[in-house]
């Protein structure tokens with residue numbers, strides 16, 4: 062299982078500093094949606110230039126103009142780009158076409174999708190490299206949130222998936238047991254007093 066750091070910081074400088082701390086311990090460096098909205102795709106270019114050996118993940122959460130938005134992100138240096146699972150099939154197909162042109166990949170984020178299992182199988186057939194079983198920050202803050210349902214959906218779908226939703230040292234083993242290809246950790250890393258140590262501990266918990 063790969064480890065992905067989700068950088069939900071708001072400046073390119075903060076992202077470069079965080080990436081420098083945690084890069085030795087992660088496989089994928091994600092530029093979070095707020096970062097890309099705040100700084101633009103130049104942040105993707107800066108991170109890729111600083112870490113050419115890492116998979117750079119641009120969390121665009123594209124909902125329309127799939128081919129256009131994915132194309133400009135790949136041109137900026139992204140290796141993986143997200144499209145929302147709530148988007149139409151044509152948007153996903155267009156993004157996959159851009160990925161094929163660049164030799165890169167599309168990840169379909171299932172945030173907000175009610176039937177994640179069915180949609181995961183549909184978008185995998187459309188060419189998604191993997192799907193993200195995802196509970197966003199707002200969903201995590203809702204009373205009674207639990208990772209259990211998301212883990213079960215990932216296990217049931219039987220397609221390649223990452224899992225994101227407040228993953229921490231307490232839950233990463235269950236993410237691996239569920240069969241995830243990638244564990245995504247944002248707040249557990251960037252919110253830690255020592256992000257490097259937090260990333261190293263998460264890496265060590267992957268067996």
Ligand SMILES: O=C([C@H](O)CO)[C@H](O)[C@H](O)COP(=O)(O)O
Pocket residue numbers: 067068069093094095120196197198225226227228245246247248249
């Ligand atoms: O995609 C994300 C969210 O929508 C805010 O951008 C997060 O990067 C993702 O949820 C991972 O972060 P944590 O949930 O803090 O681990």
